[in-house]
Amino acid sequence: MEDYEMMVRECYSPIINQYKLQFEKLDGGEFFLIGNGFALYIFIDRRDMRADVWFVSLDKNGTIKTHSLMDVMENRFDENDSSCYGNPKSPDEQVKGYVRFDVSGLLRHCQDILSGDPQWVNQIITEGRYSRHVANFLAPYFRAQGYSVIISDQI
């Protein structure tokens, strides 16, 4: 299967550099930008040949949850972000178009999210859902930052 690491890393480099996030690869289609007690989860949906980005929170009880950013994209992103999607001619170009759209919108409209602003995180912390493989992957990074993390099969 195609490995999208280089493309994702390159497209997200403005965000990585500006917000001092740590890029980590889970596999060729799943990546994390890790901040202090939060992360962005970037994944390639190979079935729809698209990319998406979710926010990952860590609550005070040590539970890691993923949060779709659909509402954020719908409410904040604009036509300038859409123009970054381009006119893809192949499935891989389409994936890259989605990534460029996400990066543009996040950079231009989502400083609070990219910085893990507690005020924004508090708005979404009670929602989201537990994903075991995301929690398993991120737990060591959050623990290294000094946070307590719970891994559970029963959540």
Place this chain on the structure above:
Amino acid sequence: MNAYIGNIRTRMLEYIDAPLYQGFRNKAVETISTIHLEDIRTTNTLGVISIQYADDFGPKTGGFNILNVPDEMYKNSDQFWDEVNGTWLDEAIARGDDFILATKPTDDVLWKIDPISRTKTLTGFGREYQRMIDSGYVYDTLTSTMVRK
């Protein structure tokens, strides 16, 4: 082929969601004739014991029927739906198969943001789910199965 299947199995096991996995395994082995492998990437994945390719999507009495095709068959979402996915689903619905969902049908996987219109549109999984709902199926949360009303 064997290497490809082995690789998929390995990847699924890596990302398996334990509670759902256990449910799938019990249910699938005993009673389910059709499993739809939605997404081996994400959180909820089942224990699959056989995989068929696009030319072998017929009924599997007592077994599994999984839509799993080479990437080359995908050109765009509408083409893939019309030529592969929708056809596979309609045939299974016509047979009255049950569908075990490997991914819980929550809004965050049923919908995506279209980068041009910046509005919510159905994902491929969302289209399938909607087709099943429209065809009289309901979601059984205990078994993560789409069953006829």
